[in-house]
Amino acid sequence: MANNPTAIRGRAWFEALTGSNGKLPNGPGSLLVAEAKLGNEPAIFIALAPDPNARFPRARNAEVGLEEGFYGTRALREIMAQDANKAVKRPIISVVDSVCQAYGRREELVGIHIAAAGIIAAFAEARMAGHPIIALIVGRAVSGSFLTLCAQANHMIAFDDPEVLIHAMYKDAAARITKRSVAELDKLVKKSCPWPMISSRFRNSADSTNC
Amino acid sequence: MSLNMNESNSRESRRSYIELKARERATQLLDPGTFHELVGPFDRMESVWLPMQGIVPQSDDGCVVAKGTIDGQPAVVIAMEGKFQGGSIGEICGMKMAMAFALARKDNEKGIPTRAVLSLESGGVRLQEANIGELVIAEIYAELVALRQYTPVVVVIAGNTGCFGGMSLAAGLSSYVIMTRQARLSMNGPEVIEQEAGLEEIVASDKVFVWGMCGGAQRYATGAVDVLVEDDADAITEAVKETFRKGLPPVLRTDQYELFIRRLAAMDTSKQWTAEDIRTVWKEIA
Numbered sequence: 406m407a408n409n410p411t412a413i414r415g416r417a418w419f420e421a422l423t424g425s426n427g428k429l430p431n432g433p434g435s436l437l438v439a440e441a442k443l444g445n446e447p448a449i450f451i452a453l454a455p456d457p458n459a460r461f462p463r464a465r466n467a468e469v470g471l472e473e474g475f476y477g478t479r480a481l482r483e484i485m486a487q488d489a490n491k492a493v494k495r496p497i498i499s500v501v502d503s504v505c506q507a508y509g510r511r512e513e514l515v516g517i518h519i520a521a522a523g524i525i526a527a528f529a530e531a532r533m534a535g536h537p538i539i540a541l542i543v544g545r546a547v548s549g550s551f552l553t554l555c556a557q558a559n560h561m562i563a564f565d566d567p568e569v570l571i572h573a574m575y576k577d578a579a580a581r582i583t584k585r586s587v588a589e590l591d592k593l594v595k596k597s598c599p600w601p602m603i604s605s606r607f608r609n610s611a612d613s614t615n616c
Numbered sequence: 617m618s619l620n621m622n623e624s625n626s627r628e629s630r631r632s633y634i635e636l637k638a639r640e641r642a643t644q645l646l647d648p649g650t651f652h653e654l655v656g657p658f659d660r661m662e663s664v665w666l667p668m669q670g671i672v673p674q675s676d677d678g679c680v681v682a683k684g685t686i687d688g689q690p691a692v693v694i695a696m697e698g699k700f701q702g703g704s705i706g707e708i709c710g711m712k713m714a715m716a717f718a719l720a721r722k723d724n725e726k727g728i729p730t731r732a733v734l735s736l737e738s739g740g741v742r743l744q745e746a747n748i749g750e751l752v753i754a755e756i757y758a759e760l761v762a763l764r765q766y767t768p769v770v771v772v773i774a775g776n777t778g779c780f781g782g783m784s785l786a787a788g789l790s791s792y793v794i795m796t797r798q799a800r801l802s803m804n805g806p807e808v809i810e811q812e813a814g815l816e817e818i819v820a821s822d823k824v825f826v827w828g829m830c831g832g833a834q835r836y837a838t839g840a841v842d843v844l845v846e847d848d849a850d851a852i853t854e855a856v857k858e859t860f861r862k863g864l865p866p867v868l869r870t871d872q873y874e875l876f877i878r879r880l881a882a883m884d885t886s887k888q889w890t891a892e893d894i895r896t897v898w899k900e901i902a
Contacts (some may be wrong), residue, residue, distance in 0.1 A: 460885040462800065471880060478873040498859060508804050508812040511885065513830055514894050516840045518803040519869055519876070522788025526870035529761040552782060557755030573746040578811070583743050593669065 414544035414568070415502035416454035422500065423450045433457055433472040433522065438480045443496060447560040449484050451477070452500035453554070463509030469553050470507035474520025481527035485534060496537040501554045502544025505575075521553045528557035545570045577612070622754075631781030633849040634775040634798060638697035641735050642682040644849050645693050645772070645856055650684030655712050663706050665745045674700050677829070679709030681716045687857045690723065690730040692716050698737025705782055706742040710752025714877055717759035724766035731860055732763060734790065735772045739805070739883075740781015753782040760789050770859050773799040773832070773841075780805045788869055792859045793841040794852065795832035797886060801840065802830035816888070828891040838898050840869075875901070 419427055419437045427437025427450070434456035434480045440447055453467045464470025506517060532538045540546075540555035542563040551576070552572055555561055563569050573579070580590045636644060642643055643651045651798045655661055657675035666783050678700035682693050696703045705713075716732070723730035741749035763769055766789035773779045778800035787793050787801055795801065804812075806820035806829075819825065825859055836844035842865075845855050877899045883889070 437632070440773055455791065460880075471876070475873040475876045478870070479877065481771075482871075482873070489626055506803060508809045510809070510817045510829070511883075511889055512800050513809070514891065515880070516786035516788070516835075517877070518801070518836070519787045519840065519872070520895070521803065522785045523870045523873050525757050526761055526868070529758055533762065549785075551750055552753060552757070552785065555892060556750065557758060565803065571747065573741045573750050574743060578808075579743050579746070598774070 406590075411453050412502050412504060412544060415452040415467055415500055415540075418502075418541070418543045419450055419452040419454070419500050422498070427452065429476070432476045432480070433459060434510075435467065435470075435473055436476050436480065440495070443498070446496070448496045448498055450498045450500055451480065453477075453503045457594065461507065461509070461511060464507040464598075465610050467503045468507040469503060469507055469521055469524070469549050471512055471515050471517055471520045473524055474517065474553070477529050478520075479574065480522035481524070484530050485527070485536070492537040494531075494534060496539060497528075497531060499538070499540045499554050499558065501540055501542045501546045501550065503547075503550035503554055505547045506549030506553075509610060521549055523564060524553045525557055532557060532559060542569060544568055547572050548574055596606060623879045630846075631849040632847050632848050633852045634796070636849060637699075638676075638678070638680040638735070638737075639682075639697040639802070642680050642693040642695040643809070645695075645733055645735065645853055646682060646684035646691060647688065648852045652683045654681045654716065656680075656698055657821075661708050661712070663708050665707065665748070666701075669744050671701070671744065677706060677708035677712070678703060679712050681762045682711050685732060686733070687860060689860070690728055690734065692720050693733045693735065695735040696783075696824065698775055700891055701742055701744075702739035703737040703783075704739050704742030704744075705749050705753055705756075706745040707748045710749060710756055714752060714755035714759045717756070719764045721759065721763045721766065726767055729767055731767045731882060732769045733772060733856055734769065734786065736779045736787065737773075737775045737777035738779055738781070738783035739777065740783060750782070753786075755787060756782075757789060760786060764789070764864075766793050768862070768864060770794065770856055772800055772856065774847065774852065775799060778802070778830075790869065791865050792843070792862075793835075794843040794845055794855050794859065795841040796845055796846060796847050796852075797827075797836055800827065800830045800834070801831050801835050806830075824866050830889060834891050834895075837895050 423439040423441035425439035427439045437452045459465045538558040540558035540561040580587045662673040676696040680695045771790040772792045773795045784803045806863040809818045810820040836842045
């Protein structure tokens, strides 16, 4: 489940939008950051992408892991510092296709909650400083990936596409933890709003995050 | 002999914080006689999503918000009840938390220095409320980050439920964390890691290992929490007061990314690590 061979959408859309591979000189291969034109204005694009050679084996499929968290925070803080004295702050577009946070022993020993909180604080403070934050959800945004990469945005935009998935947890794991079968859960999805599994059903509430 | 007797006396006079319910915890942390509950059980703010899934809701949704004073200063205490739905964050309890932070921020903007304490017992988002839970957690983060500019936001993690998932990130965002040895702080619970990543990552039934990895003592030794306290209601109250006396932290935990980047660079990721490995490297690269 954590293996996500389809997590290619983040890189594909990032490259299409920026014309760049987004590689940072001193960053992990999974973190893509570049400036590109959005209309006529400069904008920052940031995305995660799979990296089979990543140092951390539990974070090779575009998960939010330790390096993604700490280097992602650094990248966002640098952008904020560059624009600190500018009247108009560049928009930051978070292009999201990320399966979840990284599950592993190393991650918890170091404190992945601090790595993830770093990104959240950076997005939130960038928004408060006047950077428009847009989450463009082109694939998966599940659990910690949604909370870190999307949820502090002024606006969330999700493609109306069956591969787009926004959720608190994958369906089979959620069924297990809430002690129900997947079939029961599916039935519940049809009648109860908190369980949407696809973006088109989520969209109504997607813009309710405060700005 | 006399030492032992003193110890036993102090144990008798000691009251457990862990055994207190959420409302008692909030009362405990506020100055005596100042507890005033906001959106209490008689306001009947209950989850509408739980009954349709065959679960009896609770009239405070597992979250108590109380206004009062701490050390004579205006304060709001938000206490989660770990015994209701695992301290999970649903729509009502999450919004109570977020709005309490928002009111405290508005106070601060008006020059009233209202401080905030978050007493956490939480397994994370309430899966029965799924995406709504995620959205209110996003609101909690937004308001927490806005509030911590003005006043310390102090997180207390005391009990056996611990602090996981979405609320572990709230602890990461807070100004200070106070923790007991009994509590755990971790983004992914050990069972989830075992299930998703296998036994080579974590054996969830190995309690010694699990507490060694994410228990209060290890978190304190590696700087992920600021104060390690005994399970003593008065000692925890005193630790909260002492923490507020320090004022805003010189460096927030979420601003320590350069330090973590240096530490990660020094680690050999080709092997699994022990809690001791982290303590050693963290001391070397401080």
